[in-house]
Amino acid sequence: MGLEDVLAAVIGGNLVVLLLAAVVILSVVLGVRIVPQSEKHVVERFGRLRSVLGPGINLIVPFLDRVAHKISILERQLPNASQDAITADNVLVQVETSVFYRILEPEKTVYRIRDIDGAIATTVAGIVRAEIGKMELDQVQSNRSDLIATIKDSVEDAVENWGIEVTRAEILDVNLDQQTRDAMLQQLNAERARRAAVTEAEGQKRAVELQADAQLYAAEQAAKARRISAEAEAYATQVVAQAIADNGLEAAQYQVALKQVEALTKVGEGAGKQTIIVPAHAMDAFADAFKMLKGRG
Template sequence: MIISPGLVIILIIVALVIILLAKGLMIVQQSEAVVIERLGSYNRTLESGINLVVPFIDKPRSITIRRYRQVKGDNLPLVVEETRIDRRETVMDFPGQSVVTTDNVTVTVNGALYFQIVDPKRAVYEVENFTQAIEVLAKTSLRSEIGRMELDKLFESRKEVNDALQVTMDEVGDKWGVKVTRVEIQDISMPSEVEDAMRLQMAAERKRRATVTEANGQREAAIATAEGEKRSSILRAEGDKQASVLRAEGERQAIYQLRDAIGADDPQLVIGYMLGQKYLQMLPDMAREGDRVFIPYEASALLGAMGSFRELASEVGEPTNASNEGLRRARQMMTGEAGLG
């Protein structure tokens, strides 16, 4: 079978068209971008979808990215060249950095940086290696911020440090077409002697707080006890006061009733009668169990007073057994016969 030259030419042309179409079609994935240069100059930025380029004339410009790879527990830097620019948010976990605080304590700070490429053109043309530039800027900014703080303040101000770093990184990153979304301090390591000193300080602080709490508890308990005793004393005093008032009121009413019963207008007579009653009631108990009682009063005056009291009691109509017994005891004591029971 003889193939004509015209058919060969047609086949060659079709093959070339297929090759050109294959080279001219570029599919860009979602959240990716490609920077196209035409004859060495920037032409356009391809977005996601199907894009047409001129084969052998339009070429994608590669971007230099520095990444870290875990090798035996260590983060080793790895520099790669990529033509497709990832526009998703990316995290960079850069190694720990030694930083000196204002109180001359050397600490190792490990941080993480979250960034996103918002302008692929500036990320390619404005900086040679934007990831390395961001990392170096983050380290220098971290040293600058922490270098103005004391060690104790550093642990309390992580959020302030993160916010300050984000503002600094965002201002510079905007020039490179990079948006720094968040900067986080992951870990702060310090020398062992500093950790021991801080541990002792925390133990002393907890002990001090416990002592203060115990003292406050004892003080409140003492106040509560004193308050209770105060209220109890007030209540007892109120009770004694009311009892005294009631006793005085009872005695006053008894005096008035006795005065009305004997028909005496002289208060002294009523008082003398009541004292006589008390005295006569006490006489039987004054010389018990053989004790001798000496009364430094004139016997005749004492017996006369007792007789008056007995007559007064008879007039009132009260029982005179106690009065008679008292008179008998008084006569025995006057004659030396007391103590016979």
């Protein structure tokens, strides 16, 4: 065997080793798959679904299995969409919506639907029109949170077979046409005028009530004063009656005669009155008083 034959054998052996090493390296490269935390990989074998690789290091059969789809499992947001809808009271509104979702089962998303974003957007538009058609405009404006929750639940039921989860559904705005806005503005102004009139009427009513209460209070106080005066007079009468009962009629007559004398004395003390004309019965009163005074002395 010549030198050339030896060199050829050595080179051939080295080539085989190199080929085997290349095959081993290629097998390792093709068989080991490192999946990022934010992704899932769909593996196919001869065109059929083989498995779904989760985050981390995964092993597949080289040359038989291949990663056909790399699916992000991060939350996604659909572009804001605007669709027309008619409320139960026949008002045309334009609703702007936004939907957030994420893929949970990539194998369903890959093999059951082609354009997942377009499918979700179409589903949301139909559900929004259906739900708003059940409500009047005032309910759409005031119960937006309930409407959002209903839309989210309906979308989740509709896309369940696509392997996704709807995380949020938002109604960003509800716009009205100009004619409807003008009509609502007129209604709002009329309602404000009505409330102002009601407030003014209630104020006048309250003023009348307060005035009547004041008059009633004044009447009650006057009646109370008259009652107290009457009670005082009754008490004085009772005292006199008790004195008469205790001291006899003579004591009462003495007090009356004394008062008469005092009254006539005051009349005589008046300025410019030198002569006093006294009725005859007044003289009798003087005589009675003098007698009683004398008797008391």
